[in-house]
């Protein structure tokens with residue numbers, strides 16, 4: 001069958017009307033639909049409820065929840081309209097399980113509804129004769145061997161079974177089955193199916209009925225995770241489409257791709273299409289090994305963060321993404337984190353036409369490669385982080401609690417850090433799809449975007465590295481380490497700081513970077529970057545010696561060096577600088593001076 | 600699988616009133632009950648009047664619970680029938696099929712389709728466009744096709760044309776000569792060789 005549409009209904013005027021109710025209307029544009037008892041108490045204008053709203057904007061339904069709701073709806077219709085359960089089910093299926101619409105239509109014009117759906121007011125008896133011809137096989141049978149729907153059109157049992165069986169194996173159209181008589185159109189409901197179908201077909205039918213309840217209803221969808229049986233009911237008009245199923249998969253309710261906030265569905269669709277088209281070119285990116293930029297030996301990436309250290313004796317520290325020295329990532333050398341930016345190779349001198357073309361083609365592939373690699377690598381990094389999170393929850397936390405003599409309740413900050421990493425990898429990944437489509441000529445927007453993305457990414461790399469590598473020391477320790485409290489402060493601090501960076505990034509992208517005018521106002525950029533902190537413009541007196549002094553304690557030179565770098569040597573990059581809330585030192589981007597270093 | 604007793608009943612029933620209905624059904628090659636051949640006459644007052652249209656019928660194993668597969672063998676110019684391969688766009692041969700329908704009712708529906716084209720749901724976009732934009736021209740083409748392919752003298756014309764073209768004669772010449780000889784292959788061949 002070509003479509004699931006009710007076959008006998010295709011020419012009804014009613015089906016035109018159906019389109020109005022089918023899922024084509026834009027999100028959030030429906031009003032006065034009172035069929036479910038959602039109470040939206042939250043005021044529309046308050047920003048503070050955003051996170052609260054997100055929790056309230058959907059409900060996860062298990063198979064038994066679905067059956068229960070379906071049964072309740074059928075019962076309601078059957079009670080209100082005083083019709084049989086089977087008839088109520090046929091009606092609801094026809095009107096896409098909208099109880100309110102069934103009521104409206106029925107009370108507006110019951111006769112017409114009955115005609116359209118195929119429900120007779122009074123059943124018609126089969127013709128009163130000893131023998132009756134079957135309308136399908138044309139044989140005659142005694143009337144007690146014949147069966148008919150409410151219309152009384154008799155068919156033999158074998159033909160009924162063939163009819164019902166074929167309809168069920170044809171697909172969900174069987175839910176709208178009608179009497180086989182072409183002039184009739186009376187509904188063949190679940191009672192007939194129970195009587196006539198094989199056990200296997202009955203099960204199929206009941207699965208279709210369940211699926212229909214989710215799939216034909218505008219407010220519900222199945223979770224797209226493979227093998228997952230939960231459905232999601234969504235409150236239209238909610239601020240975010242992202243939902244997280246009970247199976248832990250997060251997806252976009254609107255387009256059912258994996259969750260992609262803050263990037264919009266259209267960009268995601270374009271990006272996925274692009275990836276399919278380029279997949280052959282890009283396979284190599286997904287490879288897990290690259291030659292060390294220094295010693296050329298193949299190095300495998302088996303960790304989540306991008307800070308790679310080559311195996312001894314080389315030990316070269318480099319960035320997985322750009323293969324540049326890690327020491328140059330961050331402000332240490334006076335630049336700020338720039339691994340996220342794509343800079344087209346500067347072309348100099350005159351090119352002939354064909355050379356220029358070749359160069360452009362190369363550039364466009366190169367440009368795509370840049371974004372795709374970062375998108376894909378953050379994806380795999382997220383997978384790794386997810387696995388690490390689970391192993392942390394399932395075994396390592398207990399071990400750590402043991403080694404460090406800390407109650408597990410005191411180790412929640414580690415789980416929080418990992419949850420933050422998983423979420424940030426997802427967001428960061430999608431910002432690369434966003435970046436790819438951000439027009440080259442929107443210079444100010446692009447600059448601001450790359451700045452925010454760079455800040456967020458740099459923060460995430462530090463957080464990820466801390467959770468991944470530094471934690472290892474405490475896990476392996478024989479006895480409680482006195483540094484552990486320091487580690488706690490640092491990881492919790494990095495978690496909260498990274499969260500802030502990503503919140504800024506998400507907010508900026510969701511408002512379409514609109515705070516950046518065509519002139520690329522820096523003050524604007526500043527305000528958005530760190531809305532909660534004071535802007536520090538006082539120069540780099542953050543105590544280099546002090547920081548370096550503490551760096552030996554932290555055991556993370558790269559981190560501390562990077563932190564002071566901005567403050568001390570990057571006068572042109574002061575946008576991201578913050579003032580430490582406690583000591584009023586200007587601290588560089590992390591605003592963590594007191595938390596980690598000033599005490 | 601296939602309900603052979605029903606097919607046999609349908610064969611008998613289908614040919615009961617051929618004179619008045621203009622519909623006939625026969626086995627395609629005498630033995631295979633799943634491969635039939637139907638004919639319908641072109642409805643009076645349409646560009647198909649006077650033509651006899653041959654329809655190839657294949658019965659799937661699920662017949663009559665699944666619809667029969669029908670296709671025009673005779674070439675026909677009609678918005679809902681492919682001018683290339685005779686494929687038919689008709690709801691009762693697809694999702695509107697009911698096992699209580701028969702081959703005869705299906706053929707009668709095809710006959711009705713010849714009377715009442717549905718250009719908004721076309722099988723052949725070129726024909727449908729012509730039908731909507733230049734109805735007179737459509738009627739002309741449809742009539743010409745009926746004359747050329749569906750008149751009794753020209754039944755099987757295509758096979759003859761194909762045969763002669765394969766011998767190396769140009770198609771235009773072959774058609775002209777076959778028309779002149781009223782479809783007599785031998786005479787046509789003679790003419791072609793001498794001409």
Ligand SMILES: [Zn+2]
Nearest residue numbers: 134137156159
């Ligand atoms: Zn029967």
Ligand SMILES: [Zn+2]
Nearest residue numbers: 151153179184
């Ligand atoms: Zn009936």
Ligand SMILES: [Zn+2]
Nearest residue numbers: 223228245247
């Ligand atoms: Zn799920």
Ligand SMILES: [Zn+2]
Nearest residue numbers: 252254255265
């Ligand atoms: Zn989406």
Ligand SMILES: [Zn+2]
Nearest residue numbers: 292295310314
């Ligand atoms: Zn190396």
Ligand SMILES: [Zn+2]
Nearest residue numbers: 319321322339
């Ligand atoms: Zn890099």
